[in-house]
Amino acid sequence: MKKYFLLILALAIFSLSKAQNTDCACFIKGVVRDQHSGQPVIGATVLLEGTTNGVFTDEKGRYEIRNLCPGSYKLEARIVGYNSYKQAIDLTAGHEENFNLEEQEVHLKDVEITAHRTDAPSSQPLTILSGSDLEKTRGQSLGESLKGITGVTTMQTGSSISKPVIHGLHSNRVLIMNNGVRQEGQQWGSEHAPEIDPFVATRMSVIKGAAGVRYGSDAIGGVILVEPEELPFNKTISGEVNLVGFTNGRQGVASSTLQGGIKGVSGFGWRAQGTIKRGGNIRTPDYFLDNTGINEKNFSLGAGYRNKGFGVDLFYSRFDTRIGIFSGSHIGSVTDLLNVINNGEPFVKSGFTYDIGRPNQNVTHDLLKAETHYHFNDGNRLQWTIAQQINNRNEYDLHVPRNDSIASLNHPELTFKLNTLTNDLIWDHKPIAGKITGQVGVSSLYQYNLMSGRPLIPNFNQFNIGIFWIERYVRNNWEFEAGARYDYRTLSTHRIVSRQKVSNDFTFSNASGTIGATRNFSQNFSARLNAGSAWRAPNVSELFSDGVHHGAAAFERGDSTLHPEKAINTIASVKYESEKLTIEIGGYFNYIRDFIYLKPQPDPILTVRGAFPYFKYTQTDATFKGVDVSADWEFIKNIRLTSKLSYLKAYDTRNDNYLVMIPSNRWDNQLKYTIPEFGKWHNLFLSAGNLWVARQKRVPSNSDFSPPPAAYSLWNVQAGGTMHVSEKQQLEIGISVTNLFNTVYRDYMNRFRYYSDDIGRNASLRIKWKFGA
Amino acid sequence: MNMSRKLTWMLLIGVTTLFSQCKDSGDEVEVDDENELITSVTLTFTEVGTGTITKFAYKDPDGDGGNAPTKFDTISLKANASYTVTPEFLDESKTPVENITEEIKEKDFEHLLIYTPNPTSLLTYTYGDKDSNNFPVGLTGTAKAGAAGNGKLKVQLRHQPNSKNGTATPGSDDVNLDFNLVVK
Helix, strand or coil: CCCEEEEEEEECCCCCCCCCCCCCCEEEEEECEECCCCCECCCCEEEECCCCCEEECCCCCEEEEEEECCEEEEEEEECCCECCEEEEEEECHHHHHHCCCCCHHHHCCCEEEEEEEECCCCCCCEEEEEHHHHHCCCCCCHHHHHHHCCCEEEEEECCCEEEEEECCECHHHEEEEECCEECCCCCCCCCCCCCCCHHHCCEEEEEECCCHHHHCCCCCCEEEEEECCCCCCCCCCEEEEEEEEECHHHEEEEEEEEEEEECCEEEEEEEEEEEEEEECCCECCCCECCCCCEEEEEEEEEEEEEECCEEEEEEEEEEEEEEECCHHHCCCCHHHHHHHHHHCCCCCCCCCCCCCCCCEEEEEEEEEEEEEEEECCCCCEEEEEEEEEEEEEEEECCCCCCCHHHHCCCCCCEEEEEEEEEEEEEEEEEEECCCEEEEEEEEEEEEEEEEEECCCCCEEEEEEEEEEEEEEEEECCEEEEEEEEEEEEEEEEEEEECCEEEEEEEEEEEEEEEEEEEEECCCCEEEEEEEEEEEECCCHHHHHCEEEEHHHCEEEECCCCCCCEEEEEEEEEEEEECCCEEEEEEEEEEEEEEEEEEEECCCCEEECCEEECEEEEEEEEEEEEEEEEEEEEEEECCEEEEEEEEEEEEEECCCCEECCCCCCCEEEEEEEEEEEEECCEEEEEEEEEEEEECCCCCCCCCCCCCCCCCCEEEEEEEEEEEEEEECCEEEEEEEEEECCCCCCCCCCCEHHHHCCCCCCCEEEEEEEEEECC | CHHHHHHHHHHHHHHHHHHCCCCCHHHHCCCCCCCCCCCEEEEEEEECCCCCEEEEEEECCCCCCCCCCCEECCEEECCCCEEEEEEEEEECCCCCCEEHHHHHHHCHHHEEEEEEEECHHHEEEEECCECCCCCECCCCEEEEECCCEEEEEEEEEEECCCCCCCCCCCCEEEEEEEEEEEEC
16 A cells, blocks of 8 residues: 655755855755654755755765855755755855854754655656646546656547556556555446546656555556645645636636645644536547536545644545546447448537536545554654545446336446445554665455446455565665565455356465665666566456447457466666756566456357457466656757657567557657746746657557557647746646647547547646645 | 544544445345346248248347357248248346337337348348338338348348438447348
8 A cells, every 4th residue: 555754854954154255165964854753864865956066865864065156056855765855045145244154053944845755666667747747737637647657648438538558558457546545446447537536636656567565466567646735734724726628628627725724723734625527529620529528526625633753634535427428439239330430430420518418427436534653753653544435336328228117217227336445554664773664564455346237247345465565775875675565365256147146256365576776876867677576366357257348349258267467577767867958768578477368269259239259358478568768858048858758569478469459659749948037927838749659550460340540640839837926826827739730640549449530629728826825 | 642542543433334334245236127138039921922920030048148149040931922021029038028129119210120131132121111200110021032042131220319310320239130041
């Protein structure tokens, strides 16, 4: 289970000193410390941006940078596993009168630094989306928001349902940690998007590669961490209002947050947040897509208390969405599908409307979480998190039943109710010899699923318990880590076969491990290597599917003898970071033994709607090899070029063939011009970019109704800026246009590519008003 | 730490409440009778003149998946003979068996049956009924067999709510069966 520390690193003392007026003899020194435990943070890099001056904190967390000339500096503190922190320091001539030996203490100030620590293996690449990068994605779904990260793509069902794909893996192979709790919905379904409101988060992080030791089963492709900000303990009331409008779908999104402490009562903090989203039919460059509206209402409430080392947090969130499914995607038989493909565009024509009719999905997801922790004075820390999630999914088919009395009930054709309880106890032991830190944890999960309607997956009860142990050793510029985990799972399924109840019991167990190293060669240059493993038990749909998958026009049959798939992932990356240039290159090799996939069978299956191609869940061995490159270069002052390349090659090594539904390679380029200050405006920017997506050429032959779509290239432009209205009020405005030239395209990873083109030009306006602290 | 202790107790009570919700999902499994299936399609050919009745059927009593279809007859007709054709659609997975033909008849304005012989020379189908919008339905009609030969007869039940226009294009297939056809 994920947890994060909210640490306050107290960069306690900034003593600015100047021995002689004209010499460059200023220095900055201080200590980097954990507020709760009081333990120094060892091995953090502290450096001055734009200079070669940088040091590491010693065993006592101390650092000191000497021989500085008077001037403006940006001090940056960084350590693997923490968010980097920046602080502007003024050593300007204006303060010169204070710079003498006698008045050395004059510039002494306490600076509070809020830094998050992620429990991700530090040797694994972690990409964080926060601040202005996250703001740009506001109004979009979770999957869409993460699309800008190298190695991350989406699998879509039309424009409204998108699931994140990390290094080619998705659904049950990507784990989402929502506010410290593993998200449990009906992930097995490719048209089941994560039930999370991105506005809850101020940080979204992606851990690429297998991270099964820390997070448990399913973390084969990677882990997505969705994290809200720490509650505003003892602070005055503040908040924000976000308004986003999109031209395509005439979609409007409003979200606001109000938070604060309680006056006169020390140690309390609270937050209330809500989002409303409403959109109508989406337009491709040439036509509207019938019934593609969305209606979403979400809210969350949080409260917490802190007293010295003790803390407790309560969190409740509700996600409630109603999504229309493009009616032109409904097919009864293979003939229907081939007719649509041959026609080149949908038979169903439509205009614009906000109305959502059949087929549609109504999904609610409730999460209730309680977390408590205690920091012992000796540095030990215990954390206990318990959470309940109730996922309620109703799916309505295009056609109501013919029988009027049944039709009048207007029941969904599919109903899933998944109830999950998770329990995590984590002990961070006190540092050993000031160099070894680590944690031991126990996680349990209990869940049951009730399903009614058209038989699709069985009812089930599932119990999982996992124990893990991770240690981290820091020495000089090296950081090593190793961990192990053991999981045990039981699964009981109940279904109806020929009007009789049939029950099956399964047990699965697995051991996983991780080992990794990080080396900081200088404050600019670092390298990481990690080998980790993860596992995933077959899900109920892989075990028991038996019928036609209508979206795919395929007859899919499960296999109850499947065993868990196991991944061993090796990932290496090097990073060079300076003020003008940042380059990160990562390569990965993910070997998945007993990879579960749908294997085409030679003979079709006959049904009353004709013969359907027959696929059976089968296991094989697969490799996912790829490279992620990202570069950010300020080649002229205030003009930056950002380039991101994702390359992936997936292969079925047992059958010597390619795999289906693997995202194609892509290259994303952005050119950005920034005006740091302009009157009341800050960080004004203008940017233009291009996304080039290759055609997926690596597909097994004769496995699909139509070949993968052609390569495409989409252009976009953005502009924005921040205005400081007053000391406590700030207005942020952004405009953007995606698919600028209204390019007609289809994407291989969009399951509706058989039926229609992808979304056309979409302009948006984003306004954010921040007030209070 | 008094406050902390209180909160810890509150948490413990919360946990107890949560875990008391454990449930056996096996108790909740039940047969779904709202889910409409077509498990059997029977075509009744009544020879014009002689009144001889022959029936040809497709049957998959447990619907898609599970067991394979149990019956898929070859339609056998006399060359150059004329027949009245009436299809029957049943859901035999339910008790009592549900007659889908009745429901199609009630909603004939959103259904269309299409009979497509291949090669076309084997049979000529003429609709014998119309819905309230004057579009054909196909629950009754005549088929005139051609010269002797072998081929297929595709029987489609098109479900076309709010879009029926007399052509095959709108809607989707509820039935799509290729019967073997022998004319001798």
